[in-house]
Amino acid sequence: MRVCDTPAERELAEELESVRPESASAYLAALSGARSMVLARLWRGLVHEPLPWIAARASGRDGIALRLVDGRRLHGPPSDPWATGTAVAAVELDGVSYDHPALLMAALHVPGGAAFAAELDHSVASLALSRTAPRPAGPAVEPWEGEQRSPDGHPYHPTCRSRPGFSAAEQLAYAPEHRPVVGLWLAPVAGATVRGPWPPEWRDGDAVLIPVHPWQAEHVLSGRRVLPGPPAHPLLSLRTLALDTHRHVKTALSTRLTSQVRDISAYSVDYSLATSELVERVADRLGGRLHIARTLTAAGAGTPELAAVLRQSPYVHAGTEEQVIPVAELPGHFASHGPHERLARITEFARLAFGVCLDLLDLGVALEAHGQNLLAVVDREGWPRRLVYRDLADIRISPARLVQHGFPAPPLTGRLLNDDPAVLRRKVLSCLITGALGPLAGNATTLGTLLEAATRDLPPTPDLRALRTENLPVKALTLMRLSSQDDQWTFLPNPMTNRQN
Template sequence: MGVCDTPAERALAEELASVRPSLSSAYLAALPGARAAVLARLWRGLVHEPLPWIAGRARGGDGISVRLTDGRRLHGPPSDPWATGTAVAAVELDGVPYDHPALLMAALKVPGGEPFAAELDHSAASLALSRTAPPPAGPPSEPWEWEQRSADGHPYHPTCRSRPGFSAADQLAYAPEHRPVVGLLLTPVTDATVRGSWPPQWRDGAAVLLPVHPWQAEHVLGGRSVLPGPAAHPLLSLRTLALDHRTHVKTALSARLTSQVRDISAYSVDHALATSELAVRVADRLDGRLHITRTLAAAGAGTPDLAAVLRESPYVHAGTDEQVVPVAELPGHFASHDHGPHQRPARIAEFARLALGVCLELLDLGVALEAHGQNLLAVLDRQGWPRRLVYRDLADIRISPARLARHGLPAPPMTGRLLEDDPVALRRKVLSCLITGALGPLAGSTAELGALLEAAIRDLHPTPDLSALRTEPLPVKALTLMRLSPAGDQWAHLPNPVPGAAER
């Protein structure tokens, strides 16, 4: 049985004792494993990211030693940057073992360490609470149930389950792994910006009724009038919910989940339809291998904390006897649907060929997808083989006007942050998301990822982007560095695992 060692752990334990005492024992029992899982993610960052206060690293038979610029030393077990599902029991700082990531970060006393330690505390406590959710009884009966099967969140991010501002009651009421039904609220906005055809039932005279997440209404929008809204099912991203089988709604949620505050900018509302129309038009060049979930409408009050986007559900793209599965859920799905000793690796290899081919072709045409495990979904046939892809959430893609023009495609009628012609920036967007969010978790180790990439790219059409993938270090977001120094995207470059890449 675990013991609560930190403020976030104690706070969740006290709240659970009040709102759901039946989960208290399970929560306490899950704490040691949750700490070890988050510590493994933090140790990955300390070993592999370009942190300015680390002077050197040395690998030995019993693990890895990290020398800090002030002379102190960390020592921990070997760390494979592409391993998933790992746990680290403890990391030593000058011989003192730490088994909690928040306590280790606090002891390091580095710039930005105090707020990051609080996030790590939330991450471990919330992960333990997530792991109390009962496992699904069987295969999904509704399409959104695919999004509610995993408790652990991002496989590499140390704040994989950090939900500051969310009480135990909030997590049980709104987090997808607990499989709740969420009652959205509607708030009237008389001067809303609207793009697309806003649903008539969400209008009241001159006012637009914006769907609002109930957490946002309580904690951010206090004082605004609200009306009861539709019931919805939370998806992997928590603030995006399924209204029914055909429509999803993305709400603003001014809470920091993993790296980002999940609001919706006025820029995103303004350009939502133009971005969608362009992405669909470019994807049409790929002979049906990629579906883009169309943006149906977007509306906002001019501030990032009050806006919403209506999207086509990715599940409308499933044909007869097909299912659409978020890529984050593919590792478990492939493992549980084997039909022979070689089926799982064969399915993974088929998905890798499909995903790399689609993403690199689309990149060459001029659209860089953020194809991580939440945004990318696979259409699987009756036997569980990947046949096509679906992509959703266009808010952070990048569009290259120069590449579009090269292929005879008109540039979209927009300016601003979505436009990018720098080939390095475009490649980083695609490769970091696809490999870190999809292929790395499916491979599960550096050796397996190298073999997977080598087989997947063997027959792809040669482009400068493919050449970079074959030969250059792999760009990944420096997730720990970004939380210690939150100045936007920052990068680590990991050794390319493709056999022979270093010699090319």
């Protein structure tokens, strides 16, 4: 068996031998597949994103060639930007073959490349570790179990499993795919900012007890007094956990998972309740097609490292013989049906999702409807009937559109507000297509079919016209990590336009 190639691979292997030796061989066996899957995501970024050190791209029968500004040449296989589950065995740089994404990135010697190579190293090692988790058999018994089945993370992001600062023991103890029970801590905070009715059991005299993730307590808030808190079950986002069947808690986790440092700003605490109430009122216009997992209460110590948001569980919106399923988990859920039935259910979901998201956008709310935040209510036959949305921290709200449709001006200020149609559309379309429909389609041809079917009968708004005729906005995930900047964009060919041609 091939030995570990990189520091992160070796470090996790050594730790695993200590804390769970029975999984060490499975981890080593999973490394090759993890390398090729992360390399496929990286190659997608190199081929399709506006990286300043790539001078030209050319496609041929033998794949794709990239010419760098310094004259070097990258060569790899064809890359469908919407493909999922495909592996890339190797990419050549000036004739030298690289099968590890971190080693390739280090060899490129581009600005930001060394730090990004370390993240890619973590992504491969953590993905291999995630794939050692036994896959559960049979249907989920508890609602949160449906969020603990997929080991691979973001379907297009090269750092889909990067968890810097997490040891092997901590990943096993806290990551959802390993299905642990996580013991939260409670940090007493005098003079905390509180929005909404804070639970009485999370008070200690005049102090507010703020739930703290154990990783945060050890690595960021070490030395601060904490008390034992409730047990909880980690969900897709890792730092959000189910307390029970009715309540989820979002905790601060000051490390970079995928792209973002997962803390909670004072702004989010201040406006969490008002944002939730506003979006619920707007969603009521959609006739029951969309439920909001509303914010119940929030509290913070005035810093992003110590705050928490308590939300309604989205699973309370399931009726008799219905299930609520995160969109990221729909590919596995629909896989139990035959190809034609599967495509029919995906198409129905696409119609529902675009109808809801574009109607809500027209009213003035741009959801960040990716695979974690958007959930589908499906009936016993697997047909999507309604949607649920959770986590309103990064939506965008258009005051002008709200007022145009008879809503009062939002009781908010700051970054959530934006009237720019391009910004609003990017927020909705990039998340919905990249985070939801792209993974369900699995390739550009099927995605074009889904988009055409989903939008054919929708009202002809300017947002719909843009979706049907313009290139599709997608976050430039590789560029973002190399530049350490948020929200960099690329615009991919629209598969609906290609079909029309």
